[in-house]
Amino acid sequence: MAIQFTDACIGCGACEAQCPFGAIEIKDGKARNNAACTACGACVDICPVGAILRVEEEKKVEINKEDYKNVWVYMEIAGGKLRNVGLELLGQGRKLADGLGEKLAAVLIGENAEALAKEAFAYGADIAYVVEGPEYQHYTTDAYTAACEDLIKTYKPSVMLFGATNDGRDLGPRIACRIGTGLTADCTGLGIDEATGFIAWTRPTFGGNIMATILCPDHRPQMGTVRPNVFKKPERVEGRTGELIKVPGKIRAAEIRTKFLQIIDACTGSCNLEEAQIVVSGGRGLGSQENLKLVENLAEAMGGMVGASRAIVDAGWIDALHQVGQTGKTVAPKIYVACGISGAIQHLAGMTSSDVIIAINKDPEAPIFKVADYGVVGDVLEVLPLLTEEFRKLRQERN
């Protein structure tokens, strides 16, 4: 699809103001789009004189889409266990597979991946493709891409989902590019487009200011990475089984161009925020790095993990691995407490799927209060110690 500007244009500039990508210029009284145009179509609907048209472009694609069947979920393995995001995707993948009348398959790559296949079945997979061996002990782009490439070319899935973890976002684009297909990054919504039957991938873009729904019409598989915590983990069904397909890995150790050396811990407590039930985050309203202690204390009293706004990460108060937001982590705990965080849209993009949001801020006009279920207008430095004390009491009562 391309956007065409016709001579009916009256040069009113409505489209220029509307374009999210700044891709429209008015020249000699007529609008035209430049190379920044993504053909999103926002201008088509706004044009008062119907001078902007969507036109189909002829494409040369040589694949038979009918050959591609089944919905696949890449199951990331960390510390010998399946990451939650993979299980969450089995739940959503199940819905897509049922909607398309296809099967759901889990892709397991790792040193001892076969042992985890029964978990994938318990969470809804009909098939588990397993590639295992010592070459897959640690994630490497080369080995894992080669394994996925081999599986995709042999078994031809119609859809493939990855968790949008750091490794998922390393692997996804490498495979998509090798296969020559489209990948939609960091999705927060997945559905089936009614008109076409294609997967409708919805994702925040533009710093979380707008949402875009993306299709992959002519290439297969349709691929996407999906943020952790967007979908709920499905019910585990004990004893549910499926078809196990073991595929020998073809890569030789010498072909793996990166070497894993070690993991260095840099987190305050833990920073696996994506899987936390409670997250207590601090922002610039704390005033100084020393006061971050108040946030850590509350997190400890509530049994949660410490998160951070971009501002305090940039200020060097805490490691970047704690950052929540569009360019940091996406969290969805049961309780999210924002302490002295104003709530820039980039921060909100990383935490609004939390079940309950509590915000403490001095400024009653702070945008964080627009998303908070419970907002306390007050000085974080006064409120936090009192709140910590309350949670400590609560904990003692329960023990």
Place this chain on the structure above:
Amino acid sequence: MDIVVCIKQVPDTTEVKIDPKTNTLVRQGVPSIVNPFDKNAIEAGLRLKEKYGGKVTVVSMGPPQANDALKECLAMGADEAVLVSDRAFGGADTLATSYTLASTIRTLGHFDVILCGKQAIDGDTAQVGPEMAEHLGITQLTYVARIDIQGDKVQVYREHEEGYEVVEAKLPVLMSVVKSINVPRYPTVKGIMKAVHKDKIRVLSAKDMEVDMDRLGLKGSATQVRQIFTPPQRGQGILIRQDSARKSVDELMAKLTDAKIV
């Protein structure tokens, strides 16, 4: 050491607002900037050059206005800048963009290191780096927070959910860097003069490179934007405004207990 840094000119998305009446994006008055993560990539490139010698070439694909972004990179200290600009590149998704940039880098000749920011703040895909590495057939190291090069070996810290992963590879490599890797320098007066007075920006179009026209722009894109819309708002919650912190905390705890949240 031949260092190529890929950058993107983006609207400053932290300045973008949503018009509450029309529910659309207000772009007016929003400045165009060098993508912040790309500035970290330039800084990383300049530091490698300072240590090992060589040349830093900055490459950007975009409309002619992206010249301004490239000038800023030159002012920071980059040696050369290349703008890849052609109507044929319009509407490119990450697959077509990475193909175009990889073709550009091939056209430029030898390189040891390609650097880019972990993602652009407008598209937020983090895909163009790895896809470029695939087109070029080289090793990729993503989310890099620290770089050490010894001879032809590079050791990096990669950001990971549980900490930093230390990984080693051989050059040439493509690295995408995170913000914590460094603090980008400001352009110097000398740098600005150089960038303004000397026409150092080379412009390449599709015909200047060996490319398959079917793999460029909208034609070469596998994905298609179906629609864009503004995100739904969360419902308004309860605001607690007592005259003392003590009373506010008591009210909050009472409400949380009532709602069985704690």
